[in-house]
Amino acid sequence: MATEQVLPFSVVSVVEEILQQHGNGTGTRSREIDLASRKADEASLRRYEAAGWLRKMIGVVGGKDLPAEPSEEEFLLGLRSGIILCNVINKVQPGAVPKVVEGPCDSVTVPDGAALSAFQYFENVRNFLVAVEEMGLPTFEASDLGQGGKSARVVNCVLALKSYNEWKQNGGVGTWKYGGSLKPQHSGTGKPFMRKVTEPFMNSFSRTTSLPSGGDHFSYDDLGHDLNESSASRSLHMLVRAVISNKKQEEIPYIVESMLNKVMEEFERRLVSQQELMKATAKDLVASSPGMSLETTSSDIKMEEETSTPIKAEEASSGITAEEYCSQEDDIHDEKSKIQLLKQQMMVEQQHKHIQELKHALHSTKTGMQFLKIKYQEEFNILGKHLYGLAHAASGYQRVLEENRKLYNQVQDLKGNIRVYCRVRPFLPGQPNRFSTVDHIEEGNITIITPSKYGKEGRKSFNFNKVFGPTATQEEVFADTQPLIRSVLDGYNVCIFAYGQTGSGKTYTMSGPDELTEESQGVNYRALSDLFLLSDQRKEIICYEISVQMLEIYNEQVRDLLASDVHVQGRNFTSGTMIRGSMHLVDLAGSERVDKSEVTGDRLKEAQHINKSLSALGDVISSLAQKSSHVPYRNSKLTQLLQDSLGGQAKTLMFVHISPEHDALGETISTLKFAERVATVELGAARVNKDSSEVKELKEQIANLKAALVRKEGDSEHSQNSGCSTPERLRMKPGTGDSSRRQSMDNAGNIEVRSNSSSSLRRRSLDLNDLRTKSPPWPPVGSPAQNENEEDKESVSGDWVDKVMVNRHDNIKSGDDENLLGQWELDSRQLPEPFYQGYAQDPSKIYPEQPFNNKTSTANNKDNQEFDAQSRRSDVISTDSDELEAGTSDSSEPDLLWKSNLPRESSLPNGLGSKPKKTNTKAIKRPETKSLIPSLIPSPSKKRNGVSPVTSKLGRHLVAADVKRKTGHAK
Ligand SMILES: Nc1ncnc2c1ncn2[C@@H]1O[C@H](COP(=O)(O)OP(=O)(O)OP(=O)(O)O)[C@@H](O)[C@H]1O
Structure with a gap:
């Protein structure tokens, strides 16, 4: 059926051509007579249809001046006052003509009627034509209603108004526009004669055009096509009549069968040629578009066919040729290319826009990074200052510690x-008697319970720094x-x-x-x-x-x-x-x-x-x-x-x-x-x-000098008391060596140092000699650091x-x-170095007082x-x-x-x-x-x-x- 929808020819035209060929035997003259007669019949039928519809719309009384099957003169005369037309159009479109000039019915019929009335009738016609024009319907000239006028355009206008009314009464779905598609409503009301004999046959042929059904749209073109179709049908009807009129009743089936076979053959032939034409057109499209494959083209064409089916059907029904179709295909292809190009341009623009956005984001990020870098630098500098402060504080920590120690000891001293x-x-x-002599304790105070002989109150308090x-x-x-x-x-x-x-x-x-x-x-x-x-x-x-x-x-x-x-x-x-x-x-x-x-x-x-x-x-x-x-x-x-x-x-x-x-x-x-x-x-x-190191050295020098002085005094005393070698005397001499000094110490200082080989000291790997020799030098007797009492300095x-x-x-x-x-306990009698110098110098100094x-x-x-x-x-x-x-x-x-x-x-x-x-x-x-x-x-x-x-x-x-x-x- 898709093929039929794009066919540039109609079935009617094929049948008509076959019938004409079949009737060639009647002669050219008779064909011309038949054609004129057929056209006259068609015009009559259309006029009858228009008159019948007008009569139906305004009623018998209103349309009494218009016969059901008027002649052309009767038709024009009945509509000349414009009253019927205005009333009809007001019924189709209420208020289309606001004011209709009514007059005596006979005023029209009386040729000598008042001039004023004629003028009023003209106004009616004019108002009707204006309304028709506003509705988008075909119009006619007012003069067409005069004596000797032509009824064809008037009939077309009335039938158009009729179609419009039918579209409206069907719901008015869609928009009625001039040139739109509208399936003709074959109600058969205007074709009583044809319907009786030939309607099934005609319908079977006319429907081969497969126009979109539903009558969603009405246009004057549709009306024209409908009218052309009707004309063609009536022409075909007359051809059939002409072929079978002089034939015997029993011959008619054979004649009809023969014609149908011929119609079928002709139709198939045209279909084949049409398909060939389509293929050739597709190849040309591929050749003209290098980037397009045959499959793409076919699919595109198919797609185009699917999307533009109503248009093509319309084109087919209106007789569009293959060349025109190819031209339209090219246009579609160009349009697609343009769309593609537009799409690409849009994509490029979009990508450019994205690039711009990315650039902007990059710039923002760079700016942010710069800002962060500056901030980081600032914080780093601040941190550095803090660190410097901390380092400074740390260096001062020593001083603070020292100060704290001083203060702390000052408090202790206080x-x-x-x-x-x-x-x-x-x-x-296990102690039986638990009577405590301690009465109570308060921080640094203790109170003792005493018998009466120890105090009047039997209590005695003592104060100390602390009492536990x-x-x-x-x-x-x-x-x-x-x-x-x-x-x-x-x-x-x-x-x-x-x-x-x-x-x-x-x-x-x-x-x-x-x-x-x-x-x-x-x-x-x-x-x-x-x-x-x-x-x-x-x-x-x-x-x-x-x-x-x-x-x-x-x-x-x-x-x-x-x-x-x-x-x-x-x-x-x-x-x-x-x-x-x-x-x-x-x-x-x-x-x-x-x-x-x-x-x-x-x-x-x-x-x-x-x-x-x-x-x-x-x-x-x-x-x-x-x-x-x-x-x-x-x-x-x-x-x-x-x-x-x-x-x-x-x-x-x-x-x-x-x-x-x-x-x-x-x-x-x-x-x-x-x-x-x-x-x-x-x-x-x-x-x-x-002590600083200098003080320490000076102290040692003083000690050495004093020791030398003591030795010198000892020597002189020894020389004065030569021969007196009692142990006491010997002890009082300053020792010249370790052994002598130890001996002296043993005696004078009453110091006993014993070593035990099994002592824990040895277990600790300590050696007394070692310890002694590694000991710091014995400080000078009477060093400034010691007691101010000179005697004590020397002896302690x-x-x-x-x-x-x-x-x-x-x-x-x-x-x-x-x-x-x-x-x-230590067995050895080795003495600590301090005691040699502290006591061996002079025993008499130990107890000077x-x-x-x-x-x-x-x-x-x-x-x-x-x-x-x-x-x-x-x-x-x-x-x-x-x-x-x-x-x-x-x-x-x-x-x-x-x-x-x-x-x-x-x-x-x-x-x-x-x-x-x-x-x-x-x-x-x-x-x-x-x-x-x-x-x-x-x-x-x-x-x-x-x-x-x-x-x-x-x-x-x-x-x-x-x-x-x-x-x-x-x-
Ligand atoms: N604060 C205390 N808490 C508990 N037990 C204590 C306390 N003080 C002393 N003791 C106990 O009392 C006993 C005698 O104490 P400790 O030997 O210390 O006295 P001491 O004064 O050292 O005697 P000494 O003069 O004979 O050496 C020990 O058994 C000891 O454990």
């Missing part, structure tokens, strides 16, 4: 150089001690010693209990740990060398339990200065009364020495408290060794311990009073042992005897403790030395006792504590110097059971009683021999 902390031991497990109750932990105790430890690393000498009666907790505080845990570690462990910790923290700034010395003083003999050295020594990397600090951790012997121990023999001798040590300590502290010009450091080994820590350069802390038991109340009060007195001692501002090691741990023998608990001692009246008795055997020391001490006490009363068991009263060594009794704060003298009956019965320190302070009553203070003190006071080896100190 607190007082001798600090006294009191600690109350808790009741021990029975529940205080080791950590809490050390927390308040720690600042002193840190001072050691800053170049200060520090002395921490524990004081108190036996069993009050001295060892517990300093070392801890026997079964040691991390929590129960005492000050010694924690202090050493802190030293190493701090030195490690400061290792970037200061290089510390820490050495530990462990000494024991027993019966006035000093034993080095570890090695010979030296100190905490640090070298500042930045300034190059050297600082030296020392720390003395001293666990003293018990201070309770001797009468509780009732010891004799060796114990008594031991107690005498302890007595002497503590007595000397009391003397030193008393002198310091009185700011005496002379401080008797050399009265005992203890005070000699602690000189640096008890002098003006040191920071001293005393832990005073008391027991809570009621039966220890006397010792408790005595101890607290002693401690309170100690707390009043002002040592002056502590000084840092800090000064800065160079540090790190002393004073230990005591415990003959009572000699079991396990003796084993522990074995680990630390005493008459050295028994030089020969201080023989080179140890016992003699001990006895000598005791004798000297006795001499001292004897001298003092001239002014003081003899001690009694009541001499433990605190008021008597310091009197013996105070130059002015009236200066005692408690005014007990005027206390009435008492006779000590206990002293007579058991003279060895007197308390230690109070007994060293003879009371006026004792003096008046005339009891020899020497015998009474030495005989009645005994330190309980319960001292353990403090092996933990050196671990």
Whole structure:
């Protein structure tokens, strides 16, 4: 059917041609007559159709002047007034002619009618024609309605109006336009005659044009085509009539069959030629478009056929030729190329637009990068400034640290150089009577419940720097001690010693209990740990060398339990200065009364020495408290060794311990009073042992010169006393070699150094000789850094005897403790270098304030030395006792504590110097059971009683021999 739609010929034309050929036998003349007749019939039929439609539209009454099948004259006459036309058009398009001039029906028929009426009728026709024109319908001339006028155009106009009306009544779908397609409505109303005989036949032929159905559009061209088609049908009809009119009835089927066969043949022939024409056209298109393939062309053509089917059908129906079609194809191809080109141009433009956008984005990115770069540079510069500031701050950090250290130590100094902390031991497990003598504790205050004889109120308060109750932990105790430890690393000498009666907790505080845990570690462990910790923290700034010395003083003999050295020594990397600090951790012997121990023999001798040590300590502290010009450091080994820590350069802390038991109340009060007195001692501002290298060299030069001077004096004395070669004399000579100096030291200094090959010292791969030879040079005696007292300067090691741990023998608990001692005893009699120079120079200088009246008795055997020391001490006490009363068991009263060594009794704060003298009956019965320190302070009553203070003190006071080896100190 697609082929039929594009056919440039119609079926009617083929049939007509066949019929004409069939009728050729009737002659040319008859054909001309038939054609004229056929045209006349067609015109009549069209006129009849128009008249019939008009009559139908306006009714019989309105159309009474128009016959159903009027002649041409009747048709024109009936429409001449324009009334029928105006009424009809107003029915088709209401209001098309607003005003229709009506008149008497006969006015038209009367030729002599009024001229006015004729004019009015003309107006009707004119209005009708205007309306028709506005509707897009074919018009005619008004003169066509006059006499002698032509009806053909009038009929066409009426039939067009009829078609328009039918299109409108069918719904008016689409837009009616002039030249549009409209399928003719073959209602058959205008073809009553043809419909009766030939309508099936005609319809079968006319439909071969396959015009689009539906009648969506109406155009005048369609009307023309319809009219042409109708004319052709009627012409065909007449040809058929002409062919069969003179034939017999029985011949007609054969004739019709013959004609149909011919029509079919002709139609097929034309189809074939049409197909050939189409193929040739397609090849030409391919040849003219090099880039187009045959398939593309075919598909394009097919596509074009599909898209333009209505147009082609219209073209076919309107007789478009193949050439015209090819021309249109070319136009379409060109159009497609243009579209393609436009598309490409659009793409190029779009890509160009994208490129522009990309360029813009790139530019923005570049700008952003530039901005970021500038920002980065700015931030980098700011960061650099910050870094510079930080570096500057870091460099100043050293100064700040130094300043902090200074301030920190200043604060410590402002607190007082001798600090006294009191600690109350808790009741021990298994103790039945738990009545505590401690009433209450408040920060630095402790109140003791006393019997009425001790006070009016039965209470007595003591103030110290700090008081720790029975529940205080080791950590809490050390927390308040720690600042002193840190001072050691800053170049200060520090002395921490524990004081108190036996069993009050001295060892517990300093070392801890026997079964040691991390929590129960005492000050010694924690202090050493802190030293190493701090030195490690400061290792970037200061290089510390820490050495530990462990000494024991027993019966006035000093034993080095570890090695010979030296100190905490640090070298500042930045300034190059050297600082030296020392720390003395001293666990003293018990201070309770001797009468509780009732010891004799060796114990008594031991107690005498302890007595002497503590007595000397009391003397030193008393002198310091009185700011005496002379401080008797050399009265005992203890005070000699602690000189640096008890002098003006040191920071001293005393832990005073008391027991809570009621039966220890006397010792408790005595101890607290002693401690309170100690707390009043002002040592002056502590000084840092800090030397530059130049100062150090100068000090060494001075020391050498002084040593040379001493040797020179010794030589001259030796020459004057030639022949006097007693051991004492020999000891007093300055040693020329190590062995001689050691010998001298052994004798004069009562120092015993023993080495044990199986000791833990050796297990640590330490060699005493090694340590000694590697020790720093012994400082010059009497160096400026030492005590201002010239005698003390010469006789005491000064800065160079540090790190002393004073230990005591415990003959009572000699079991396990003796084993522990074995680990630390040294067999060798090699002596530490400091003692050679400190003591061997001149024994008489050790006790300058005493008459050295028994030089020969201080023989080179140890016992003699001990006895000598005791004798000297006795001499001292004897001298003092001239002014003081003899001690009694009541001499433990605190008021008597310091009197013996105070130059002015009236200066005692408690005014007990005027206390009435008492006779000590206990002293007579058991003279060895007197308390230690109070007994060293003879009371006026004792003096008046005339009891020899020497015998009474030495005989009645005994330190309980319960001292353990403090092996933990050196671990
Ligand atoms: N604060 C305390 N907490 C618990 N137990 C303590 C405390 N203080 C002392 N002790 C215990 O009391 C007993 C005696 O203490 P410690 O040996 O330390 O006394 P001391 O003063 O050193 O005696 P000594 O003079 O004989 O050496 C020990 O068993 C010890 O563990």
